[in-house]
Amino acid sequence: MNLATDASIPQEEMDSLLLELKQQLRERYPDGKYLRAFHPKMHGLLQAYLDVRTDLPSELESILFTPGKRYEALVRLSNGSRTVASDRKKDLRGFAIKIIGVPGIKVLEGKKNAVTQDLLLANYPSFPPGTFKGTVKGILATSGGLLKKIFFALTHLRTVWRALQSAKHCENLLNETYFSQVPYHYEEQVVKYVLRPKSLAPSCEAKDKDNFLKERLQENLRKSEVQFELCLQKREANDPIHNAAIEWKGPLVVIATLTLLSQEFDTPARRTLGENLSFTPWHTLHDHRPAGDIGIARKKIYEIMSAFRHHDQAVPEPTNFNC
Numbered sequence: 001m002n003l004a005t006d007a008s009i010p011q012e013e014m015d016s017l018l019l020e021l022k023q024q025l026r027e028r029y030p031d032g033k034y035l036r037a038f039h040p041k042m043h044g045l046l047q048a049y050l051d052v053r054t055d056l057p058s059e060l061e062s063i064l065f066t067p068g069k070r071y072e073a074l075v076r077l078s079n080g081s082r083t084v085a086s087d088r089k090k091d092l093r094g095f096a097i098k099i100i101g102v103p104g105i106k107v108l109e110g111k112k113n114a115v116t117q118d119l120l121l122a123n124y125p126s127f128p129p130g131t132f133k134g135t136v137k138g139i140l141a142t143s144g145g146l147l148k149k150i151f152f153a154l155t156h157l158r159t160v161w162r163a164l165q166s167a168k169h170c171e172n173l174l175n176e177t178y179f180s181q182v183p184y185h186y187e188e189q190v191v192k193y194v195l196r197p198k199s200l201a202p203s204c205e206a207k208d209k210d211n212f213l214k215e216r217l218q219e220n221l222r223k224s225e226v227q228f229e230l231c232l233q234k235r236e237a238n239d240p241i242h243n244a245a246i247e248w249k250g251p252l253v254v255i256a257t258l259t260l261l262s263q264e265f266d267t268p269a270r271r272t273l274g275e276n277l278s279f280t281p282w283h284t285l286h287d288h289r290p291a292g293d294i295g296i297a298r299k300k301i302y303e304i305m306s307a308f309r310h311h312d313q314a315v316p317e318p319t320n321f322n323c
């Protein structure tokens with residue numbers, strides 16, 4: 001058995017989850033103009049460079065992470081909740097990176113020859129439900145009536161506590177640290193990713209009380225570029241692969257720098273592209289594919305939910321970051 005990848009995903013749970021998510025979108029957007037089932041509120045689609053460390057340790061070299069390699073990238077920043085809401089609400093914040101110019105054959109049918117590769121992160125170190133079954137239970141319970149929610153909360157105190165912790169107030173997206181939360185293959189190793197700011201962005205006022213995260217992002221990026229360090233966390237002996245609720249404790253190794261360019265990003269073209277693009281952890285080189293129970297389940301979920309919201313009209317992957 002391949003410890004990292006072999007997780008059997010129960011078909012019944014998968015079917016109920018997809019049915020529920022599609023039904024929610026139909027109800028939320030009766031005109032058929034579907035946004036994402038999760039992370040629908042976009043703060044911005046940003047142009048970036050990803051520069052792999054020139055002195056990357058040789059055991060970490062891969063086709064993707066080649067020392068000194070510079071990639072263009074597009075970054076979509078979002079709130080995690082299922083509905084578009086005020087930034088004042090406690091929430092999880094998403095940081096999705098589309099790396100552009102990646103050679104090699106990718107995993108997903110229909111995207112095999114694309115020159116892109118995605119990496120999805122959020123500003124909490126673990127994934128509270130832990131397993132795929134736990135995730136489905138939680139989603140179905142929180143989609144139901146009050147009694148169902150109360151029953152779920154009382155019977156899953158720890159999960160609910162962790163989920164509440166993961167939804168936080170956020171003052172500035174540029175000052176957050178983002179985590180893959182779940183493990184990935186890295187050639188022969190299994191790792192998690194962490195993206196942390198190199199320095200704190202200067203504070204700035206915001207007038208729009210419901211959309212201040214975009215306003216601050218624009219204000220900061222108008223004045224200067226902003227850098228993050230992309231780090232690897234190697235798996236240590238007892239770090240679980242199939243339970244994403246448990247945080248790994250190993251040290252971080254910096255592998256690349258992500259530079260958000262100084263830019264005006266809130267344009268109609270950029271907003272449209274941000275809505276239309278899809279990010280999935282399975283749009284990747286085989287050597288960097290997701291590992292573990294949640295990772296395996298996400299392959300089908302993102303493919304089907306993205307196709308659903310696009311009414312099966314595939315949107316081509318970008319070949320550069322100009323838009």
Ligand code: HEM
Nearest residue numbers: 036037038039076094095096120121122135181279305306
């Ligand atoms: C079984 C667990 C999960 C389910 C059911 C799920 C479901 C989804 C769905 C349906 C979307 C919208 C896809 C689209 O329409 O294109 C999405 C987006 C997203 N998910 Fe997950 N997800 C899960 C786990 C995770 C984990 C572990 C992370 C870790 C960081 C994550 C981060 C994100 C981010 C950042 C986005 C927004 C991507 C974008 O900007 O397009 N998700 N998720």
